[in-house]
Amino acid sequence: KMFKKVSVALSQTDEYSTISPWWILIDNQATLDVICNGALLRDIRTVNYHMRICCNAGYRLTNQQGYLPGYGVVWYCPEAIANILAVCRAKRRYRVVFDSDNGNQFVLTKKDGGTKKVFEMSSIGLYYLDAYAAQARSESSGTVLVDTVENNKASYTKAELDRAQLARVLQIRI
Numbered sequence: 001k002m003f004k005k006v007s008v009a010l011s012q013t014d015e016y017s018t019i020s021p022w023w024i025l026i027d028n029q030a031t032l033d034v035i036c037n038g039a040l041l042r043d044i045r046t047v048n049y050h051m052r053i054c055c056n057a058g059y060r061l062t063n064q065q066g067y068l069p070g071y072g073v074v075w076y077c078p079e080a081i082a083n084i085l086a087v088c089r090a091k092r093r094y095r096v097v098f099d100s101d102n103g104n105q106f107v108l109t110k111k112d113g114g115t116k117k118v119f120e121m122s123s124i125g126l127y128y129l130d131a132y133a134a135q136a137r138s139e140s141s142g143t144v145l146v147d148t149v150e151n152n153k154a155s156y157t158k159a160e161l162d163r164a165q166l167a168r169v170l171q172i173r174i
Contacts (some may be wrong), residue, residue: 019082022132026096026106026119030086033074034062037083040131041066046075059131071113083131 019025020039034053035041044066053060053075056078062077071085087106090096094108094117106119106127115132119127 019126019128020130020132021083022130023082023122023126023128024085024119024131025085025127026090026108026127027084028087030084032087032090033068033071034077034080034085034086035066035068035074036076036078036080037131038076038078040067040083041068041074041076042065051077053077053080070117 050061051062060079064076065073068074068077097107104121108117120128
């Protein structure tokens with residue numbers, strides 16, 4: 001089996017109990033996007049390789065991915081301690097700005113200047129987006145997050161796209 005080794009840094013404290021399963025953290029030391037709350041994802045599926053998620057508490061293996069609406073494909077690991085988006089990966093899809101003077105928050109803005117996601121600082125110093133509250137706001141305002149086919153394709157390797165296209169051709173033939 002093929003492994004990809006990635007490290008995730010979070011301090012180990014008793015404060016984890018205050019991290020809501022609906023919070024999505026933005027982390028400038030993480031190197032992968034991982035979601036532990038499956039309710040945040042669509043199309044959770046098993047892939048043919050594993051991700052080894054390393055941190056100071058040890059490591060976890062996962063071979064599941066899912067689609068985070070308005071963001072893209074992320075790793076799914078129900079045993080993870082938090083939902084985390086890595087700044088190094090988020091900047092591929094969003095303009096990422098941190099302003100300690102104006103709101104003390106991370107603001108992620110779609111490259112087209114449209115959709116914004118705001119990550120506020122919690123009482124324990126973690127920057128988070130409350131996905132439950134954000135979903136309620138978008139439903140009440142009629143906002144729908146739409147990703148283009150090109151944005152979706154950007155989340156996959158060329159080999160994965162080629163295999164998907166071949167699978168579609170075979171499905172049609174069958």
